[in-house]
Amino acid sequence: MTLTRTEFDVLRIFTMNEPVLHAPQVAHATDLPPEMVEETLDTLTHDGFISSGRVTQKGAEALEPYRVDSAVILATDLYPRFAPISYEEPKGLLKVRGEILIERQIEQLQAAGITNITIAVGYKQECFFYLSAKYEVKLLVNHEYAERDNGWTLWLARELLGNTYLCPSDDYFAANPFERYVYKAYHASVYVEGSTDEWCLGTDGGERIVSASIGGHDSWVTQGHAYFDRAFSERFIPLLGQALMQSENESKPWESIYAENLSSLDMEIRRYSSDIIHEFNSLEELEEFEPGFVSHVSSPILDNITQVLSCFRADIHGFLPVSQGLTNLSFRFSVNGQEYVYRHPGIGTDKFIDRDAETQANTVAHRLGVDRTFLYEDSKQGWKICRFVRNARNLDPLDPTQVKRAMELCRSFHESGARINATFDFFGNGVSYESLLEGHGAINISGYYELREKVARISAHASGDGYPPCFSHNDYLPLNFLIDEQNGMDVIDWEFAGMSDPGNDFATFVICSQYDEGKAEEALSYYFGGTPTFLERRHFWAMVVLGGWCWYVWALEKDAEGAGVGEWESIYKSYAVDYVDRVLTWYEEGE
Structure with a gap:
């Protein structure tokens, strides 16, 4: 039998109370008019659902379809x-x-x-x-x-x-x-x-x-x-x-x-x-509900902030998540009127990021004036505090003026003579990511090993081109640029930095800007301050292939860790697949 809403409400009340209920009590408990309750009780009693003020077996059976499973x-x-x-x-x-x-x-x-x-x-x-x-x-x-x-x-x-x-x-x-x-x-x-x-x-x-x-x-x-x-x-x-x-x-x-x-x-x-x-x-909403929550909650992050900025927890306000990157979690906060960003290391990043090297790189970039936002990084745990740049915008990869500045800037720190105790090689790092990926099981991706063999040949050719390693960012993409209201430019997020091939930053910039060949050639001319030679073009395009493969394998490993990067996996792969044969031809058959 299907109960009416009123019958259900009244019958349910009788299952919740041990003492025998009377109509006024039921009316109060259900917010139903007393006369409606009286009428419903008569019906339920007549139909055998209630007897002597208690739910009968028949009444329990009528309620069963409404029982929460x-x-x-x-x-x-x-x-x-x-x-x-x-x-x-x-x-x-x-x-x-x-x-x-x-x-x-x-x-x-x-x-x-x-x-x-x-x-x-x-x-x-x-x-x-x-x-x-x-x-x-x-x-x-x-x-x-x-x-x-x-x-x-x-x-x-x-x-x-x-x-x-x-x-x-x-x-x-x-x-x-x-x-x-x-x-x-x-x-x-x-x-x-x-x-x-x-x-x-x-x-x-x-x-x-x-x-x-x-x-x-x-x-x-x-x-x-x-x-x-x-x-x-x-x-x-x-x-x-x-x-x-x-x-x-x-x-x-x-x-x-x-x-x-x-x-x-x-x-x-x-x-x-x-x-x-x-x-x-x-x-802030929880603090309003439970005053003092922020002061007593166990939070190493809040403790880190108080230690670096010499403040009390009560001084920290305005927590706001920052748009998440592909590897880390970040939030914005203020202390005594100054705004900052706290970077929290993401899941699995300890497997492929050398935080000691990143700390060295941040220190060097700050000294060179390339990243003026950096304040402090814990080289063991990987958290970092930077100044927040209000109303900053990211670099527009379709703005030739900004792209020219970016290419000139990376060439300047490439030629700065700065050094850190870390290296970053696209092929070598890709192989390391591959080893981590294989830890999750065999790589059963169609065409993977054929592509890898070609990439390995390009890596061997490019290594013989004679470019010495230099201080490089290696994650040189538009989202890692901040342009302030005075048009000042900072490059942030140096977690992949190392002594690397100078083509690495160009390659990552091209890939992550999703440039076609024409746009990439334009950026390359900005880097060299004019039209590059065939040998320069060949080498830097080799880095595009190697970079595409490296970041593709990195993305596969991130996905296996349960922290996938979505469409970027296929974007990275495309720059390896689309240009690998042409670059191999340049090396093995000439222009």
Whole structure:
């Protein structure tokens, strides 16, 4: 039998209370009019669902389709907006008001009788493993958490979805929002006054959600958990799968796919007071909820800042994530009116970056005036603090004036005579990355070894061209240039620096600017201050091939580590594949 909403609400109340309830108590608990409660109680009693003030076996059977089967807690994300704390520890494992956020949620679910709980993990997944033994929960790993959003996580969890709670791991519920029986699919929501960049919900004359869009003002927004009933899950899972099979949807959150299919997905809004569901989008918001949090939270990053800048934690404000690079995590902050950037080493970077060499390179670049932003780097742990350049812009690779400056600048530090105790050879480093890659298993990529053999021949030819190693950046791409409001130019991020072939910086610049042959030749003429000779062109184009191969293998290894670089993998590869035969011909047959 299908229960009406009113019958369900009244019957559910009787499962939650041991003492016999009377109509006024039920009306108070359900917010239903007393006369409606009286009428519903008569119906439920007449139909045999309630007897002597208690739920009968028949009543329990009627409630069974509404019983919550399971819960999936989403704990895959890095939460970059919560820098710097989330760089050190998953946000869901923070202790807030004396309780670990995800543990509090698990205990609230279990208190509601929901014991089939799965934790979906990704970022720093090993930090969550203890929960399996402590609470007898299951773990589901999303190995692609860095490239794909929670839509993919739900797809991995699709067989777990029925009557299921879906919960962010990092929310703090002041009161337990979970129930053993739920009538219909819903999304929790709180009202936000003013502008917001959250998902804003609109409803029909009842509570069904009929619109969902990011951003708005004076709106009910998604916050906290969602509940999928079985009908919703059965309808949503195929739609989710169809969407994720399209490349443009691979990184979409589940909410976007839901919003695109509102007409065929029946979900209600469930409104909560803002003092029940607490969502912390920044360290400042959590500090407001728990004054003193920043002062007592365990954070080596905050300790590093206080030591380098001779300040107190209370002096540090304005944490903002910086657009993430391919290897590291960075955030911006201010101390006593001055702005800085903290660079946190990314996952697996210790395997292929010599932080001692990077520290030497940063020091040299600062001394040469090439990087005026550098302040301090820890050569053992790899973290770094620099000055933040307000209103800086990156180099525009399509602006000939800027490209000319960049080529002249790299030639100047190539010829500076500066030295550091590190080398960087495209082919040699590529072979090192290859060894790391093979640690994950055999390289079964069509054409890989044929390309490698040709690249090895080019490396041997180029080594005989007689170019002495010089101080080089080796990651000389437009995003690593900062141009300030006075048009001053700084080159940052020297983690791949070493004594290298002078063609390395030109090659990386060409590849990462995605230049065609004409643009590359123009940049080469800027480097040489005129038209290069055939031998110069041959050598520097050899470096383009070697650089493309080196960064391609590096990208493959990053992907194997679970921190892939997306489309850049194919871009790097293309510069090796597209030019390898021509350069070999130049060396082996002549111009």
